[in-house]
Amino acid sequence: MEWEFLLVQALSGLASASSLFVIASGLTIVFGVTRIVNFAHGSFYMLGAYVAVTIVPWLLEFDRSPWLFFAGVLLSALAVGAMGVVMEVLLLRRIYRVPELFQLLATFGVVLIVQDLVLLAWGPVDIPGPRAPGLRHGVDIAGQRFPAYELFLIFVGPAVLGLLWLLMHRTRFGVLIRAATQDREMVGALGVNQAMLFTGTLFLGAALAGLGGALQIPRVSANPQMDLSIITEAFVVTVIGGMGSVPGAFIAAVMIGLLQAFGVLVFPKITLVLVFLLMAAVLVVKPWGLLGRPEAAAGRAVLPEGILDPGRLDGLTRALVVVAVAAVLALPLLDAYAVKVGTEVLILALAAFSLNFLVGNGGIVSFGHAAYFGLGAYGAGLLVVKAGLPMEPALVAAPIAGGLAAALFGFFVVRLSGIYLAMLTLAFAQIAYAVVFQWVDVTGGDNGLVGVWPSRWAASREVYHYMVAAVTIAAIVLLRRVIHAPFGATLRAARDSAQRADAIGVDVRMHRWLGFILAGAAAGLAGGLYAFSKGSIDPTLLGIPMSVDFLSMLLLGGIQSVLGPVAGAAAFHALKDFFLPLTDHWRLFMGLSIIAMVLLFPRGLAGAWASLRRRPA
Amino acid sequence: MTLLAAEGLVKRFGGVVAAKDVSFALDPGEMLAIIGPNGAGKTTTFNMVGGQLRPDAGRVTLAGQDITGIPPRAVCRLGVGRTFQVAQTFLSFTVLGNVQMALIAHHGQTRRLLADAAALHRDDALALLDRVGMAAQAARPIGELAYGDVKRVELAIALAAAPRLLLMDEPTAGMAPSERSALMALVAGIARTERIGVLFTEHDMDAVFAHADRILVLVRGEIIARGTPAEVRADPEVQRVYLGHSGTRAAERAKRAHG
Structure with a gap:
């Protein structure tokens, strides 16, 4: 390979790194101060691009000057900063003290709302932006043509880093941001106006995301998928760099930019896997990222959010369970549609139950549980479609596929805790998604694969329903047993106090x-059953929205309860099935519902049931 | 025979030397107190013995076996029970459940998938709670207990591992004065009847001089004095740098009370 070519490749890597840093710096600053991982950061990025493709061409009508172009970009960033202020005042302010899982879900609710609002405002078609006046030409670099705009972008990252450094070290606001990142409680104790500090931080963070998005318009069209694609990369950058560390984010962005630029040359299709390997390697050596510091342990003991005492079912709850099982078995007496929905509910209930085994029982907040569900579905589906095996061995393979993936990812995941753990599970899930999406020869890519049908004896909807009922109910009963068993108790003990668990001889x-492996295997089994109920598999089974659906089922059902997630799965799927065909704005509705539940109804259905039961008759 | 021996332990945090050539030995049934002002390196020394910290230099042996730098869970399995400065318990469990959990871990049953955890080791757990005077509270969630009672339960958890050695980091911190002496008397009784060695740090001089067999005085990471309570009490250097007037008075009181 020529050195000229490598140089150009390095420059384009640096240009991507620069853009990535601008976005990730905002995410990491917001996390440092508020301790909230803001999913909606990707939405701010997308809004930055949409606002810019709207106002920049309008400005260029007056005069095609570079100054107006960049004035438009800056205006877009400021406008998005203002949106960040709105989000802080309306939502974040109310959730600083709720558990991490609920914070993540609430900000994801904002993602859903923004997606629908963007569709309403700008429509589903990609909108190309204008190219920057004065930077449209190519520059000759060692005999190769390199776009001038890309060259300009290379300098934006260091410039933003320098400005942020000045802000952090030369202004009172910046000093407060650094102080709050180190010790939020102490800053509060010193009498700093926290409300202003947090609002200001959100303005800064959102404006950086908006700037990142606005700067992209000459390179990529504004499109409604920008938010989730960027947020994973931004997460990876902040995790590698150390959450809350701006210089760390810069180093990580450069590493990833270069890795992708050169990785493309060596392994053209699996650059994401390289990024994953880099992240895994960094986290094994430095669990809090390159420049991050460990979460300061809380001085006082706090009651964990999750299953407290698995307990026994009281008489009335037992009766409710019997009625529910009877109803499931009686569904074939209704119509075929009821059977289809019932089968899906059973499968989702197993997936949700397996997730709560981690979240509620183990305090392991997995934000990527769909990966194991989806890989179970692909494991089974590929055996049927590609290897021509019948359903029975494929259904045995499904939990093995889910369990193996959980063993691989979990090996890294369990080294972390709290929010780092949640981000890592999400990143792994996105990598699994990308592999399935890109490996078209085997997985069928975006289209997926069809022809995943049950064996002849289980071909009728009713028989398949009964088979699914038998398998899922048996699996749920078994997992529930494990929650009551020493193994489940040990996971709760480690969640309550890892230090104490270690001191009584437990390898936490x-x-x-x-x-993690057990839950992954159970999710994989659910995924396998799902594949056969649909007759097809596609990458959405592994996507972030699927993981969020599972978490919403927990939220709706109540993560403090052992059986709550089952009720949550039933209620969630029934609602979705009923409302989805009625509205074009399902995401808006869902996002608002998630936020409302976090704010008003955090104990879920099981909590409502328990308080109903406690009320004196 | 020596139960626990620390030889030349050193630990630095950046430029700060938290422990400098710390050596001591402890026999079965003996109560050894480490005292010293805040920041003297007591907890650091403790964590090097308990496996929470790996020393930069030096050796820790338990009954002749080298345990330097092995993780806490392995230290526990060799017969070392531990309590923490801020009590560490399983907050979502009942009092009984906490001790049952410790017994499940002690018996190596934490990976059992089908047994009923709530039914395992009930009687043994109740017996342990009885020894620390907490049997009557067995069914209550541990989060409801007064802090002094939590510390007692934590002692029962530590005893569940049938330890040869107890490591107690400030066992009476955060307790009312009357609760303190009762807890220390309880620990001393258990240690002597069962020949368990106890290494403890403590700020309450009454508790130290009433119950310790020997005392180490640690200042800025160094042992400046060691010996029986009477010897330490009499040491002019200790009086000057640490005990001061009130500490000396406490030592005198203890002398009068215990003859």
Whole structure:
């Protein structure tokens, strides 16, 4: 390979790194101060691009000057910063003290709302932006043509880094941001106006995301998928760099930019896998990222959010369970549609239950549980479609596929805790999604694969329903048994106090890993059953929205309850099935519902049931 | 025979030397107190013995076996029970459940998938709670207990591992004065009847001089004095740098009370 070519490749890597840093710096600053991982950061990025493709061409009508172009870009960033202020005042302010899982879900609710609002405002078609006046030409670099705009972008990252450094070290606001990143409680104790500080931080963070988005318009059209694609990369950058560290984000962005630029040359299709390997390697050596510091342990003991005492079912709850099982078995007496929905509910209930085994029982907040569900579905589906095997061995393979993936990812995941763990599970899930999406020869890519049908004896909807009922109910009963068993109790003990668990002789990491594998296998089994109920598989089974659906089922059902997620799965799927055909704005409705539940109804259905039961008759 | 021996332990945090050539030995049934002002390196020394910290230099042996730098869970399995400065318990469990959990871990049953955890080791757990005077509270969630009672339960958890050695980091911190002496008397009784060695740090001089067999005085990471309570009490250097007037008075009181 020529050195000229490598140089150009390095420059284009640096240009991507620069853009990535601008976005990730905002995410990491917001996290440092508020301790909230803001999913909606990707939405701010997308809004930055949409606002810019709207106002920049309008400005260029007056005069095609570079100054107006960049004035438009800056205006877009400021406008998005203002949207960040709105989000802080309306939502974040109310959730600083709720558990991390609920914070993540609430900001994801904002993602859903923004997606629908963007569609309403700008429509589904991609909108190309204008090219920057004065930077449309190519520059000759060692005999190769390199776009001038890309060259300009290379300098934006260091410039933003320098400005942020000045802000952080030369202004009172910046000093407060650094102080709050180190010790939020102390800043509060010193009498700093926290409300202003947090609002200001959100303005800064959102404006950086908006700037990142606005700067992209000459390179990529504004499109409604920008938010989720960028947020994963931004997460990876902040995790590698160390959450809350701006210089760390810069180093990580450069590493990833270059890795992708050169990785493309060596392994053209699997650059994401390289990024994953880099992240895994960094986290094994430095669990809090390159320049991050460990979460300061809380001085006082706090009651964990999750299953407290699995307990026994009281008489009335037992009766409710019997009625529910009877109803499931009686569904074939209704119509075929009821059977279809019932089968899906059973499958989703198993997936949700397996997730709550991690979240509620183990305190392991997985934000990528769909990966194991989806890989189970692909494991089974590929055996049927590609290897020509019948349903029975494929259904045995499904939990094995889910369990193996959980063993691989979980090996890294259980080294972390809290929000780092949640981000890592999400990143792994996105990588699994990307592999399935890109490996077209095997997985069929975006279209997926069809022809995943049950064996002849189970071909009728009713028989398949009964088979699914038998398998899922048995699996749920078994998992529930494990929650009551020493293994489940050990996971709860490690969640309550890892230090105490260690001191009584428990290998905490090993037990968490085994728990992760068990939950992954159960999700994989559910995925396998799902594939046969649909007759097809596609990458959405592994996507972030699927993971969020599972978490919403927990939220709706109540993560403090053992059986709550089952009720949550039933209610969620029934609602979705009923409302989805009625509205074009399902995401708006869903996002608002998630936020409303976090704010008003955090104990879910099981909590409502329990308080109903406690009320004196 | 020596139960626990620390030889030349050193630990630095950046430029700060938290422990400098710390050596001591402890026999079965003996109560050894480490005292010293805040920041003297007591907890650091403790964590090097308990496996929470790996020393930069030096060796820790338990009954002749080298345990330097092995993780806490392995230290526990060799017969070392531990309580923490801020009590560490399983907050979502009942009092009984906490001790049952410790017994499940002690018996190596944490990976069992089908047994009923709530039914395992009930009687043994109740017996342990009885020894620390908490049997009557067995069914209550541990989060409801007064802090002094939590510390007692934590002692029962530590005893569940049938330890040869107890490591107690400030066992009476955060407790009312009357609760303190009762807890220390309880620990001393258990240690002597069952020949368990106890290494503890403590700020309450009454508790130290009433119950310790021997005392180490740690200042800025160094042992400046060691010996029986009477010897330490009499040491002019200790009086000057650490005990001061109130500490000396406490030592005198203890002398009068215990003859």
